[in-house]
Amino acid sequence: MSSPSYPALSYELYPPRNAEAEESLWTTIRRLEVTRPDFVSVTYGAAGSNRETAIALLRRLLTETTLKPLAHLTCIGSSRADLTAIVERLIGGGVRGILALRGDAPDDGDAPDGHAPEGDVAHADALVRLIREVEGQRTAQLAAGRVSVGVAAYATRHPASPSMEQDVEVLLAKEAAGADFAITQVFFRPSDYAGLVRRARRAGVTMPIIPGVMPMTSTRRLKKLSGLAGIDVDQGLWDRLEGARSDEERRRIGVAATVELARVALEDGAPGIHLYTFNEHAAALDVLDALDLERPPQAGLAASL
Template sequence: MSPSYPALSYELYPPRNAAAEESLWTTVRRLEDTRPDFVSVTYGAAGSNRETAIDLLRRLLTETTLKPLAHLTCVGSSRTDLAAIIDRLIGGGVRGILALRGDAPDGGVQEGDVEHADGLVRLIREVEAQHTAQLAAGRVSVGVAAYATRHPDSPTVEQDIEVLLAKEAAGADFAITQVFFRSSDYASLLRRARRAGVTLPIIPGVMPLTSTRRLKKLSGLAGVDVDQVLWDRLEGARSDEERRRVGVAATVDLARAALDDGAPGIHLYTFNEHAAALDVLDALDLERPPQAGLAASL
C-alpha cells in the first residue's frame, strides 16, 4: 500500500486582459512545477466571465499537466443553461467541478433556477450519467464550499453544517473552506461537521496573509474579522520584505495547525500570484509524492 500524502491545490481566476494573461501563465508554469493535485478556476457571478474561464480550462487541459477543477455557480442561470454548461465541461475533458450557489443577481432568483448548491450537485450527477461511456465507467469529482466561520447569509453555524450535509447527500465528494484567519476556526468546523455526520474530506482554503489591503477586502466579503494581533504586526512592519515574512509565517502556522487537526491537504488562494504561494509552500515543506511514471506507480 502506497503512503498517503497531503493534497495540494491552488485557485486561479481567468485573466481580465492581455497583460494579466501573460502574468497568469508565468504563475501557472511556476505552480505546475510543484505538481499540485488540482488547480481550481473561478467563475464570475452568473457566468459573467464564462467564456474566459472555459478558455483557461481548455488551455490548462491541453497545454499543461495540471488537472483543473471548474467552478460553477447556479444562481441566475436556468437549469437548462446549467445542464448545457456541465455537458460542455465534461465533453471538453473537465473531470472536476466545484458546485457553488454564487451571489444572487440584483433582480433576485428567477423561477426555474437551481437555487442552491445541493441542487447543482444533483444536476451535475444527472448530466454525468449521460456520459458513462465517455468517462470510461469513471465519475466526475464534485466539490462544494464549506465555511469555517458562519456564512454571511446563514443565521447560525449549525445551519451551515445542515447545508453541508445536504450537499454531501446530493453527491458531493469533498469540500473546500472559504478563507479563515484563526486555526481554531477550522478545528471547530471539523468537530461540528463530524459530530453532525458529515464524512466528506474538508480541505482548508488558505490565503497568503501578506497584504493588508487584500485581508481587509476579503474579511469584509466573508464577514470574518481578521486576527488583530496579525493585523497589528503586518501594519507595523517597517518594509515590504518584513511584512512578507510576517504574513508567510502566519499562513504557514495556519496551514500546519489545520494539517495537525486532520486536514487532508491545503488549498492555496493565489490571486494569480505565485511568489507568496511558493514562499508558503517552501516554508510549509509539505511532503509530496515522488515524481514517477505510470508504470512505477501501479
C-alpha cells in the same frame, strides 16, 4: 502493501481580465505547475459574468499543461437548461472536476430579492444533483469513471446564515446530493478549521474537508479576505502588518501567519491544503516552501503500480 498517503495540494486561479494579466497569470501557472498540485481550481465572476474567459483558461490548462483543472460553477441567476448545457460542455471538453457553488447574486437586478426565479437551480446541493444527472448520461464518455464534485464549506459562519449549525446542515445536504469533498472559505484562527470539522463530523458529514488559506501578506489583502468571508479582520495580524518597516518584512509576517494556519490544520488531520493565490505565485510558493509539504514521488505509471 498500501501506498503512503500524502496531503493534497491545490491552488485557486481566476481568469485574466486583459492581455497583460494573461501573461502574468501564465507565468504563475508555469511556476505552480512544477510543484505538481493535485488540481487547480478556476473561478469566475458573479452569475458567470466572465464564464467564456474561464472556459478558455480551462481549455488551455487541459491542452497546454499537466495540471488537472477544477471548474467553478455557480447556479444563481442561471436556468436549469443553461446549467445542464454548461456541465455537458465541461465534461465534453475533458473537465473531470467541478466545484458546485450557489454563487453571488448578480448586480444587474435580475434577482432583486436574492433568490433565483422559480424553476431554476437555487442552491448548491441541487446543482450537485444536476451534475450527477448529467454525469449519469455520459458514462460511456467517462469510460466508467466519474466527475469529482467539490463544494464550499465555512470555517466561520456564512454571512447569510443564522448559525454555524445551519452551515453544517447545508454541508450535509451537499454531501447527500453527491458531493465528494469540500473546500473552506478563508479563516483567520487555527481553531476555526478544527471547530468546523468537529461540528461536521458530529452532524454526520464524512467527506474530506480541505482548508483554504491565502497568503496574508498585506493589509489590503487582509481587508479583502475579511470581506470575502464576512468575518472581522484579525486585529493582531493587521497590527503586525501595519507595523512592518518594509515590504519584505510584511511578506515574512504574512507568510508565517498563513503557514501557521495551514500547519495546525494539517496537524488536526486536514487531508490537504488549498491555496488562494490571487494569481500570484511568489507568496504561495513561500508558504509551500515553509510548510515543507510532503509530495508523492514523481514516477512513471509502471513504477506506481
